[in-house]
Each structure stands twice: as C-alpha cells, then as structure tokens.
C-alpha cells in the first residue's frame with residue numbers, strides 16, 4: 001500500500017503495534033495492552049466484517065431463507081392458534097396477559113417476577129441495556145467475533161469497544177476478558193453459544209469468570225441459542241442472577257420457539273438493574289397481545305420445543321456431514337447455524353447463491369471469507385448443499 005493512502009489513524013495504529021513488537025495481524029492487534037489511553041485502538045480492529053450484500057427484503061417464497069437464523073419449524077401450532085384467537089382483543093393493552101407471561105418466565109428461570117423484564121424481542125432489551133449503561137460513555141468488553149447488536153448501540157453512545165479475540169477453538173478467552181475490565185468498564189457482553197461462530201464456551205469456565213468479573217462490572221450473557229443444547233439450564237448463567245450476582249441474562253422467543261416475527265424476548269437481572277432501566281425507559285411494554293398469548297401457549301407446548309431442538313440438531317448434522325463430504329471445514333456448532341470458510345469473494349458468493357435460490361450470509365474473520373448458513377427445512381438444505389457445490393465448483 002502506498003504510504004499516502006494510509007490514514008493518519010491507521011498509520012498511528014501500525015506504528016504503535018510495530019513499536020510494541022506485536023505482529024501486524026488483526027487477532028494479534030486485539031491482544032495489545034488494555035490501557036484506556038489506547039481507546040482508539042480498540043474501536044477499529046474488529047476481526048469480523050460482514051460482507052455488504054443486500055438481499056431483497058421481500059424474497060420470493062421459492063428462496064430458501066437460510067440467512068437470519070430463523071426457526072423453520074415454528075411457531076408451535078398451539079401458539080399459532082393463540083395468536084389468531086387473541087386478535088379479537090387487539091383493542092386492549094396486554095397488561096394482564098403480560099403479567100401472566102412474566103410469572104411463567106420467572107418460574108422457568110427460578111426467580112421471582114421482579115427479576116424479569118420483557119420486550120418485543122431481545123433486541124429491544126439489548127438496546128435498552130446499552131442505552132442505559134452507556135449514556136456517559138465508558139467501555140464495553142466482549143469477545144471478537146461477537147453478535148454486534150448491543151455493542152453497536154453502546155458505540156453509538158460513545159462507548160469504546162474492548163474486543164478480546166476468541167481463542168483458537170472459538171471459545172471466549174475468559175482470562176483475557178477479565179484482564180480487559182477496568183474502572184471505566186460499564187458492561188461485559190458475552191454471547192454463549194456465540195453468533196456468528198456457533199461456538200460454545202465451557203459453562204463451568206464461563207460461570208467462574210462471571211462470578212468473579214461481576215464484582216467489577218455487570219456481565220450481560222446473551223443466551224439466544226442456549227435452548228438448542230440438550231440440557232440448556234445446566235449451561236445457563238441465570239443461577240448467578242438468583243444468587244445476587246450482577247449478571248443480566250437475555251433470552252428470546254425468536255429461536256427455539258420459532259416466533260421471530262412475533263417479537264418477544266426478556267432479560268433476567270437483579271431488581272436494582274431493572275429499576276435503573278425503568279427509570280429511563282419503560283420495561284415490560286411494547287409487546288402486542290397476540291404475541292404475548294402466543295408465547296404463553298408456546299411455553300406450555302414442551303413437545304414443540306423438543307421437536308424444534310431435535311429437528312434443528314438433525315439439520316445441523318446434515319449440513320456438517322455434507323460440508324465434510326465436500327471437503328469443507330467448519331466451526332463446530334451448538335446453534336441453529338453453521339459457519340465455514342470458503343475460497344471465493346464473499347459478494348460474488350452471496351449473489352451466486354441467491355441466484356440459485358438460497359439466501360445465506362457471508363463474513364470475513366481475520367480477512368478470511370466465511371459463509372454462515374442457518375438450519376432450514378430438509379428441501380432447503382438440499383438446495384443449499386447442491387448450490388454450494390455448483391457455486392464453488
């Protein structure tokens with residue numbers, strides 16, 4: 001690269017890294033010292049870059065939508081019925097129904113109701129937490145790659161992102177994350193299992209980290225995909241909240257319940273944390289009566305949740321087996337999607353896949369191109385594997 005093309009900032013960054021003796025590679029950059037005076041170093045070094053290819057928002061029904069980690073098996077038939085039946089009460093606020101749902105959620109999580117805040121999807125709560133924690137700036141510590149929703153909102157409020165590279169096995173580097181926490185850290189964000197990698201961090205290791213780190217800063221654990229594990233509650237950090245730790249656990253009805261379009265999510269947190277949020281924005285509002293009743297019915301439909309988990313695991317196994325047969329490697333997944341490296345320009349890849357009827361996502365991690373494919377119906381997955389072989393032939 002011509003020197004004149006280097007921005008002052010990237011020049012400064014390169015020279016700082018060279019001066020510190022570290023290799024000039026994205027992953028290594030993230031491991032430079034954690035001093036707050038290097039704030040500008042943190043914000044620009046994400047290992048992850050999403051390939052900018054806009055899929056049409058309205059896709060023909062023939063396209064296999066394997067790009068947004070939606071659950072192709074949902075919603076549960078009981079939830080569908082509840083949604084339809086409650087449309088007639090659409091003139092009413094859902095206060096009574098929401099109280100019932102909140103109670104059910106509290107029972108499931110083993111806490112009392114004042115530990116639960118609900119919203120129209122967990123995105124609403126990721127944003128509420130970011131807004132209320134970063135009004136006065138500060139820094140957010142998370143893994144990299146990570147799910148960027150909360151982090152991006154925090155950055156919009158002038159937070160500095162302290163991105164700690166995932167380890168080689170794609171699990172969280174708990175020791176490095178703990179070191180990254182300083183007096184200015186307003187929140188630590190953990191996504192387990194992680195998106196977009198699909199990887200998992202050992203529950204015992206994560207619990208030990210949260211236990212210790214929560215004494216320094218609040219820990220937000222996004223468990224959107226946890227329900228896809230065989231025994232999700234064993235790996236949840238929710239018991240720490242019940243024990244009084246400053247941990248916030250987020251869950252969604254968009255994944256295992258297959259209700260992404262119906263928009264219900266919640267957080268489990270200490271009442272004092274929820275009070276802080278409620279002093280600024282309204283919690284437990286924003287959900288519509290149809291969705292609330294759908295969520296109640298879905299929670300009661302354990303058979304559907306089990307089926308959803310089983311069919312997702314089968315779909316994931318099919319994708320991995322086909323990738324293996326075709327000579328691809330992939331990141332071992334514990335979710336409803338699989339990330340794997342491809343040797344092709346990401347934009348061209350997405351276009352060619354879309355032209356053959358399959359919508360997927362593509363990311364660069366450490367400048368290497370990856371495809372992320374969500375579990376779909378068997379026909380959709382067959383179309384995906386056939387298209388992949390054609391496109392990458």
Ligand SMILES: Cc1ncc(COP(=O)(O)O)c(C=O)c1O
Pocket residue numbers: 068069120121122123124147191194195222224225251252253254260264265
């Ligand atoms: C890790 C993670 N958290 C949160 C969300 C947001 O889900 P929702 O707003 O539908 O609850 C997603 C969506 O894909 C996700 O992958």
